Amino acid sequence: MALTKVTQIAGTAVHVPGTDIDTDRIIPARFMKCVTFDGLGEFAFYDVRKNPDGTDKPHPLNDERFTGANILLSGANFGCGSSREHAPQALYRFGFRAIIAESFAEIFFGNCTTLGIPCAVAAHNDIVALAKEVERNPKLEVTVDLLEGKVFFEDQEFAIIVPHTAREALTTGQWDPIAELLENKDAVDAKIRELAVVA
Amino acid sequence: MGKTLFQKVWESHSVATLSNGQTQLLIDTHLIHEVTSPQAFGMLRDLGLKVAYPQRTFATVDHIVPTDQREEPFSDSLADAMIKELNRNAKEFGVTYFDLRSGKQGIVHVVGPEQGITQPGTTIACGDSHTATHGAFGAIAFGIGTTQVRDILATQTMALSPMKVRRINVDGELRPGVYSKDVILHIIRLLGAGGGKGYAYEYGGSIFDGFTMEERMTVCNMSIEGGARAGYVNPDEKTFEYLKGRPYSPKGEEWDKAVAAWRAVASDADAVYDDVVNIRAEDVPPTVTWGVSPDQAIAVNEQVPTVESGTSAEQRISIQEALEYMKLEGGAPIKGTRIDVAFVGSCTNGRLSDFREVARFLKGKKVAGHVKAIAVPGSQIVDVLARQEGIDQVFTDAGFEWRGAGCSMCLAMNPDKLVGDQLCASSSNRNFKGRQGSPTGRTILMSPLMVAAAAVTGEVADAREVFALSA
């Protein structure tokens, strides 16, 4: 399956600060009553963005200055909690194409990678510094470069870490592993015979 | 050099190394439910693929099933559509389905062990982060996203990077009124909500040796709340005893062979771990959460932390945020905090032993007038067994509602929800903002007996005092 190579994401950024931002916050469970992922974008961060009557609360994602941002900045242990792919799906459909945070919860990280959304780990101070710049100039052009392992903005840069396997998968356009998994059908059959675990 | 159970299972289930360096891992058993599977079947259809090994996938409904009105069609049309979709997918792709009429329906992590589907030395995946529950049997079990559900349906394998193994020993003796739920809340409090990242947790020591399978499940269940994707206990005689005679357990000669294999898969005595943590059982108090992350926990007789007690700027911000959301005051005792709702249930604490233990103490007591209390069995089988023992009666006599099996108030996908900023004493596993259905609803996690104590007194209480357990 030919997938696009994800090597560089350029655009504007928005900072949603906080540690341990969980998947229930990213997409509240009640919006998971659906049989497709379409339409999930509008419910991203719903309960922290909206009042019960549907009007906006003050939140970076409601701030017009950051409309159209495609790079999300956040804190440590981002995406913890449930395994729901609805969370990265909602962020993707909201418009995000890359996430930079201090660390990521594992299942969330894997889900993002499989959807072609790079999750880059950066130092706290670097994220805060970039967030400050973005606050000052919301239209600041930010580039996440996976091959270089860096984030660039204006004349500045900082290092990001994307684990080797995810980086490989994204930059070579093999982030969805299904084709490769299917190719090895014979080996799977052989393995199943070898183990014969379920009678 | 010896090996851990994790290493043995990983090696025996590795099919290939993928071009990105990940392992293609064979998944023996795949569990699915109505929420994270419809899109996966949709993707399968789009790709024109079939389920490769339909006999290895088992389906049930749990998340959105109402626990009172159990007849289809459900009044919530979205919920009804999801159930219909699972009905259709199970039928079309030939997957075993424990539906509402089967008498075997329930929370996926209660059903698997109950049916004997969960077995030692196997790999188990489910589109649900609490899949680690099955690790109690010495399985490597973990939660996956929907795209991986698709991968497993299509190939019975998935791409995964190996985990490190952290051995967590709990030795000594637990004090009266301290349960397995307190053990895992204590572990998470010590190691943090992100502390287990990259690890599978291997739980051991005299406490785990002595634990029942149900107690082991409660601990393994919440591995993910500690950031570990998988958690397990090595299989032993208790494991085999539990599995013997279950519908999907091996029979006759096969049984003996299986037990021999299961014995061999346990970690070797000289296994090397990436990390070891030792905890004294005597140090584990009845534990409750006070914040919006499972590691924001304290002993029931401690004070809620103050903002100033945070050791870093970020920590101070998150304490403040949690205090504001929970409407608690830093420095005040958590005991005595008025509750509105009490919930006994979920895949953490919705098994027969949980209801039995609470019933022992609840007999003759009454739920406080202002508290809405619900007890929700984890499966239809738990429900039937509890009724046979008259446990439901003890609960209803005390003023609890006794419901049908499902996830209920653990999350907000069925009619059981908090309203406004109600505070819930809950035996479930997550205290995230809005987790129980209201964007401002508040959750305090605790053991089932502590929930009962809170229900009876109408406030967060020490079960040892309420039920006169000698400390």
Ligand code: SF4
């Ligand atoms: S009981 Fe709660 S945690 Fe368990 S599977 Fe259901 S929703 Fe998930």
